[in-house]
Amino acid sequence: MANLPLRFHAFYYICSMDQPGISDILNWHSQYKEPTLFGRRIIFDMIAPILKNLPNSFYIEQIGGSFNKIPIYKVSIGNGKTKVLLWSQMHGNESTGTKAMFDLFQFFTDTHKHSEIVHTILKECTLVFIPLLNPDGAEAYTRKSVQGIDLNRDAVALEAPESKLLNTVLKEFNPQFCFNLHDQRTIFSVGDDKLPATISFLAPSVDEARTITAGRKITMSVITAMNAVLQKMIPNQIGRYTDEFYPTATGDNFQKAGHNTILIEAGHYKDDYNREEVRKYNFIALLAGLQHVSDGKFDEYKPYFDIPNNEKHYxxxxxxxxxxxxxxxxxxxxxxxxxxxxxxxxxxxxxxxxxxxxxxxxxxxxxxxxxxxxxxxxxxxxxxxx
Ligand SMILES: [Zn+2]
Known part of the structure; x- marks a missing residue:
């Protein structure tokens, strides 16, 4: 592999899960970074032109609109048997997942399809993305929707039009896996050294007893794989969110309904107030997660519990x-x-x-x-x- 261009080394590293060439992977992400998105506030007007110009390997469809009638789109790619639904920014001021998603779109464009990891993911999976589920909240830079509804606590009542849209896509598509992309505040830390929790994960509970169901084990195994890749890049900056059961939360209800739901929280990295560093790790986490889903082996879940808890010491x-x-x-x-x-x-x-x-x-x-x-x-x- 010595003669391969830099970016293929990175694929190889992620594929083999060998010790990654950290600087290689970081250089390599910058090649595929969607250049028009930057910083904390990402709104619909920024993503609309990118959606319009995606190559025709992507299928783009407007699924509806927000309360204020801002369009909400879904983006589909791949034609494999494993169905995966990913959405971002259900909290309007949490945009890192949206940026990582568009970096992934760059990465999935036709010219890169010959790479092994992209080929495998798109052969094994059908991916449906909903970037920016809460465009009104994004406009106002608020967590909640413009109606004051926390979309991540609206999975049962379905009061907000945005929650209804997500639910409709879930029911129609019936995915085996979901990725629920959020940002967490800077206050979260990991471990005795109290490093910032740059990325945190959760395999949501399906009941108050926090039962480790077969489905949760599968979710945990995906997180285990993502954590293994990230620990090599940002050691001891990966946390595990509390799995306290929230009866109205999206992840908990989706997991309960049999859609294995991985929550990713993008957090702080030193001096990274624009969340551009963590954007890379979010991207890499998604890639590692999708690769694991493509592999279809979900036995190893126990290392999930070795991920230290998120604490508030930062x-x-x-x-x-x-x-x-x-x-x-x-x-x-x-x-x-x-x-x-x-x-x-x-x-x-x-x-x-x-x-x-x-x-x-x-x-x-x-x-x-x-x-x-x-x-x-x-x-x-x-x-x-x-
Ligand atoms: Zn959130």
């Missing part, structure tokens, strides 16, 4: 040695960013989250204030805004 900034005038004590001040949409741009607004000894936390950045005196809350706010 902050955006920790200010060290702030002297609080009223107590005459030096403390740490932990800050998180709240994202706000202002004139079409995302602003990261700093908020004080914790004050005290924050040795149990890690942060994206540390600033030593060397005993700077803070007289009151106003001054504290001023300090973190500068």
């Amino acid at each position: 902050l955006d900034i920790i200010y060290k040695n702030v002297l609080l005038a009223d107590t005459d004590q030096k403390v740490d001040v932990g800050v998180i960013f709240k994202e706000e949409l202002v004139d079409g741009k995302i602003i990261f607004k700093p908020i004080v989250e914790h004050i005290g000894k924050l040795s149990n936390y890690n942060a994206n950045s540390y600033i030593d204030k060397e005993g700077e005196v803070v007289e009151n809350e106003e001054q504290l706010q001023e300090m973190i805004e500068n």
